[in-house]
Amino acid sequence: MLSDNKTKESNDRVPPGQTLTQGFPVLHYGTVPYYNDMSKWDLKIFGLVEGDVSISYKDFMKLPRKEFNNDIHCVTTWSKLDNVWEGIAVSEIMKFVKVKPEARYVMLHAEEGWNTNLPVADFLQETSFLGIKHNGQLLTPEHGAPVRMVVPHLYFWKSAKWLRGIEFMAKDKPGFWERNGYNMYGDPWKEQRYDFD
Ligand SMILES: Nc1nc2c(c(=O)[nH]1)N[C@H]1C(S)=C(S)[C@@H](COP(=O)(O)O)O[C@H]1N2
Ligand SMILES: [Mo]
Numbered sequence: 324m325l326s327d328n329k330t331k332e333s334n335d336r337v338p339p340g341q342t343l344t345q346g347f348p349v350l351h352y353g354t355v356p357y358y359n360d361m362s363k364w365d366l367k368i369f370g371l372v373e374g375d376v377s378i379s380y381k382d383f384m385k386l387p388r389k390e391f392n393n394d395i396h397c398v399t400t401w402s403k404l405d406n407v408w409e410g411i412a413v414s415e416i417m418k419f420v421k422v423k424p425e426a427r428y429v430m431l432h433a434e435e436g437w438n439t440n441l442p443v444a445d446f447l448q449e450t451s452f453l454g455i456k457h458n459g460q461l462l463t464p465e466h467g468a469p470v471r472m473v474v475p476h477l478y479f480w481k482s483a484k485w486l487r488g489i490e491f492m493a494k495d496k497p498g499f500w501e502r503n504g505y506n507m508y509g510d511p512w513k514e515q516r517y518d519f520d
Contacts, residue, residue, distance in 0.1 A: 336394050338511040341402040347457070348401060349465045352499065356434040356485050357464055364469070368419060370490040371426035376419045380469070386411045391452050393475035395482070396511040408473060409456035413447055416489070428495045431472050431481075432488030439481050439498035440507065441474060443491065450475055453486065478509040478516070 337343060358364060361380040369375040391408040422443070429446040432438050445451065454473040455462065462468040467484025474481045480500050501507055506515040514520055 336404060337402050338396055339514050341396055341400055341511065344401040344403055347403060347466070348397070348399075350397065350399065351437075351484060353435045353437060355464045358469070361469075364487075366416075366470070366486065367432075367488040368416070368491075369488065370430075370492055371423040372491055373421040373423065378419065383411075383470070386415050388455065389452070391450070391454075391473070393450065393473070395473075395475055395479050398478040398480055398505065398509070398511075398516050402511075406475075407458050408452070408454045410452035410454040410473060411470075412449070413451050413453070414449075416453065417447070422491050425493045426491035428492045430488075430490040430492060430496060430498060431483040431486060432490060433483045434485040434487060437483070437485075437499050439483050440492075440496055440501060441477065441481050442495075442508075445474060445477060446489075448474075448476065454482075476510075478506075478511050480505060481509055 364380040366378045366383055367375065388409050389412055391410055393406050394402060394404045395406060396402045426443055428440055429443055430438050430440050451474045454471050455469070457466060462471060470486050471484040472482050472486050495507060497507060504517050506518055506520055509515050
């Protein structure tokens with residue numbers, strides 16, 4: 324059945340159990356990081372790579388950017404269609420490292436030790452990117468400034484805000500919400516919300 328705020332056209336873009344929102348809710352565990360000295364910021368790529376990498380804020384902001392259009396689906400049942408992002412393709416980030424063949428999973432590390440896990444194949448999808456702007460505006464601190472991961476084909480908790488590290492691993496390991504009952508994979512079309520789904 325269509326809920327009130329779904330049109331027929333948008334319904335096939337809204338996964339089961341989700342409701343559309345026009346707003347952009349803010350959801351996270353812990354406190355919002357505010358930065359005053361970006362020379363202390365870096366993005367680390369480590370784990371199963373040939374030589375760890377640390378990208379400075381200055382170098383990171385010079386990377387080529389692209390526009391990405393997507394729909395996002397939060398496990399708490401809101402979906403937001405037609406997001407326009409500016410971000411850095413994962414393929415640009417991958418130019419910095421040579422990943423070892425045994426790497427199968429990625430752990431995304433955020434500020435304050437928050438993390439989330441996903442398969443390498445999902446991280447590498449062309450629709451996954453490192454987001455800098457949303458709907459024409461730089462990300463606000465609440466939404467993950469200066470850079471957040473965006474993996475739109477999985478529930479939005481996999482889209483780490485305040486991204487600081489990308490770790491390649493051989494085996495899957497649960498991140499923060501995954502240790503607290505959320506699904507290891509999180510496909511919204513299969514309603515993989517919790518670990519028993
Ligand atoms: N660093 C960090 N990233 C995070 C979270 C978090 O607690 N910490 N929560 C996730 C969850 S559960 C959701 S639904 C989205 C919410 O993003 P938003 O606040 O921009 O809507 O961020 C995800 N990324
Ligand atoms: Mo969430």
